[in-house]
Amino acid sequence: GHLVCPMSKSPYVDPHKSGHEIWEEFSMSFTPAVKEVVEFAKRIPGFRDLSQHDQVNLLKAGTFEVLMVRFASLFDAKERTVTFLSGKKYSVDDLHSMGAGDLLNSMFEFSEKLNALQLSDEEMSLFTAVVLVSADRSGIENVNSVEALQETLIRALRTLIMKNHPNEASIFTKLLLKLPDLRSLNNMHSEELLAFKVH
Numbered sequence: 001g002h003l004v005c006p007m008s009k010s011p012y013v014d015p016h017k018s019g020h021e022i023w024e025e026f027s028m029s030f031t032p033a034v035k036e037v038v039e040f041a042k043r044i045p046g047f048r049d050l051s052q053h054d055q056v057n058l059l060k061a062g063t064f065e066v067l068m069v070r071f072a073s074l075f076d077a078k079e080r081t082v083t084f085l086s087g088k089k090y091s092v093d094d095l096h097s098m099g100a101g102d103l104l105n106s107m108f109e110f111s112e113k114l115n116a117l118q119l120s121d122e123e124m125s126l127f128t129a130v131v132l133v134s135a136d137r138s139g140i141e142n143v144n145s146v147e148a149l150q151e152t153l154i155r156a157l158r159t160l161i162m163k164n165h166p167n168e169a170s171i172f173t174k175l176l177l178k179l180p181d182l183r184s185l186n187n188m189h190s191e192e193l194l195a196f197k198v199h
Contacts, residue, residue, distance in 0.1 A: 030067060033085065037066050037132075044129045046149045053141050061137040064189055065182040068110065069128050075111035082108075103188045110181055117171055120164065126157040127175055131182060 041047050041059055048055070074083045080092040082104075095104055119127065135147035154176075161172045 030085070033067055033070070034063055037063050037070075040066070040125075040128070041132055044133065044149075044153070046152065047133065050145055050149065051142055054146055057137060057139045057141075058132055058134070058146070061139075061186075062132045062134060064186050065131050066128055068107065068182060068185055069114065069124070069131055072111035072114045075108050075115075077108055077112035077115070080108075103185070106185055106188060110178070110185060113174075113181075114178060117174060119171075123157070123160055123164065126153065126160055127178075129153050130157055130175075131179065134179070 038059060041055070050058070071085075074085075076082070081089045082092070082095065083089045092104065092108065130150065130153045133146060133150045133153055135143050135150050137146075140146055157175070158172050161175070162169065165171050
């Protein structure tokens with residue numbers, strides 16, 4: 001990295017913590033959140049009717065993306081900080097110096113775009129359900145039933161957005177375009193970032 005003047009160091013970071021420890025703190029703070037994703041999934045109408053295998057697979061494949069949507073608000077694009085669930089704030093530069101490269105930049109970019117849409121909680125929940133129920137995940141046994149559920153959810157999301165934003169039909173399109181964005185974030189995210197297992 002390039003040299004920085006010592007005064008510009010952000011006040012947030014504990015200098016006695018290594019990058020590895022910070023990542024560990026980051027991952028640990030996600031553990032309760034992962035359980036919440038599972039609870040959320042169970043409440044999606046129709047999710048529990050999918051085969052056990054496909055439920056587990058969708059959760060394994062989609063949890064990171066769901067968390068990305070849920071926690072978009074923790075990324076402050078103006079301040080260039082991210083707040084961990086523990087309440088600690090870190091600046092982008094600090095996180096970069098700990099080895100969080102392109103993924104972090106992409107997370108910020110995604111969060112900024114998603115936050116700009118200013119969705120209601122209800123819209124966010126439905127969008128999150130659409131994110132989770134993706135028929136094209138690898139290892140899905142019964143693609144048709146997952147596809148049918150996803151289509152139902154997408155229709156519901158479209159109806160909701162049309163009702164809430166009658167003059168902004170583009171919001172729905174923008175949301176659907178977020179799905180490939182999330183997929184590429186998911187592909188970037190390394191095992192080290194979130195070293196958890198979905199049980």
